[in-house]
Amino acid sequence: MRVYNFSAGPAQLPLPVLERAASELTDWSGSGMSVLEVSHRGKDFVACAADAEATLRRVMGVPEDYRVLFLQGGATAQFAGIPLNLTAPGDTVAYLNTGQWSAKAVEQARAYDLDVVVVADEAASSYTTTPEEGSFSVPQDARYLHYTPNETIGGVEFGYVPDAGDVALVADASSTILSRPLDVSRYGLIYAGAQKNMGPSGLCVVIVREDLLGRARTTTPVVLDYTRMSAADSMLNTPPTFAVYLLGLIAHWLEDNGGLEAMGERNRAKAELLYGAVDASDFYTNPVQERSRSWMNVPFTLADPALDADFLLGAQAAGLTNLKGHRSVGGMRASIYNAMPIEGVQALVDYMTDFEATRA
Incomplete structure (x- = not known):
């Protein structure tokens, strides 16, 4: 039961998505195989991933000048991926600390020789509050402002989108993505672990504005390099195929509802x-x-x-x-x-x- x-x-x-996946588990798209068994580089799965991306773009209204990447490691891997892709040693970056996940992102950023400025810190309230809108300022030379719209542990959520000025706004949207409309154009980068509203664990979606590409440090692993991973039909990271397939089904379910x-x-x-x-x-x-x-x-x-x-x-x-x-x-x-x-x-x-x- x-x-x-x-x-x-x-x-x-969603139960309809699980039932659809169950019905196709042993014979996907008439292939006589499960989607779990097909090659991630085969034309059938490449088409599946392209459909998942296209449907997600429609549902979210992702502008054309943004790339959508299907990566691994959950959102936590991007705590490192973001500074590796968007900064050089010595750069300034800004963070809003409103819970344990944003605190972990701050801690990881400090490992990359950066001037990490926490422009608002809600630790004193035991993470039961968010900063008042307009109560903090972002350094003009910051490479980005990072925040977590929703903290799953403390149950706190921003009721507004922070104003980052001319600085790229970066959001860990793992817990809120697809839960309501979102103006993607206000962000430089959005990333989200799939295991809340998008599918099973093991997949992380990164939506990044094209002008932020091409800055990765030379030490950045290939599977975290947004430019390398955004190449046409890139499958360099051997993507979690079943998770991508389910994301596509969920995106269609959202459209249908x-x-x-x-x-x-x-x-x-x-x-x-x-x-x-x-x-x-x-x-x-x-x-x-x-x-x-x-x-x-x-x-x-x-x-x-x-x-x-x-x-x-x-x-x-x-x-x-x-x-x-x-x-x-x-x-x-x-x-x-x-x-x-x-x-x-x-x-x-x-x-x-x-x-x-x-x-x-």
Whole structure:
């Protein structure tokens, strides 16, 4: 029986996509083989990857002067890939630190002989806030401004796109990509691990403006060199073929279901339903500043932490899985990405109400 999977990632995938993949698993496109078995350089898979890219471009409205790369290593590999491709030793780079993932990106950048300027740091709030819009300034000589629109661990999200001026804006959009409309033209580079809204783990999508290419350091590994990897039909990195195939199916699923406008409305409704239940209760609490609350990852704590184990046990029995909060935050965390239907959120709210009634 399918459960409602609230994991922060790898996350629940759309059931129609899984069913389509299952039906094609042993005979893909009439080849008599699985997509897992075909050559990544064969014409059939090259066409599959091209379709995945073209569909993703349509869904997101990616401008023509941006390249779309299918890389490996998750978003974490790009913590190194970005400075390796966009800087030279001694350059200045700017970061917004709003959680554990952006902090890791800062730490990695410091390994590359750069002047790393943290222009806003929310660590003092235990990462429950985001900086006020306009409250920070970006060094004019910075090669880029990096930020994480949504932090999965703390459940904080920017309600605006930071103004980087003439500096290239770089975003780790792993947790929010495809969840709502996004103006790609405001960014120099967007990167995202696939395992939230785009597919299984193992794939990272990089969307980079063409004028930022051609700057990679000579020490940059080929598989992280954006220029080399953006060459026509480049398969130098032996891409994760099944993940690319699933990304294509998910992009088509989004198109068939109203695109990002419709997805954004559904995600807003899900978040409002869950936050409404938490706010209406004296038993549950969300620690995040209200204007900084994430649509995708909703942490909440119980009035008595001693009840956490019972809450999780009962949730599991009710078909509500992976609700345990990150070990650094505690409590619970419900991740409600695109594939989570509102029925799943309603089932969680109903369970929370019943649990409170019996334990409060």
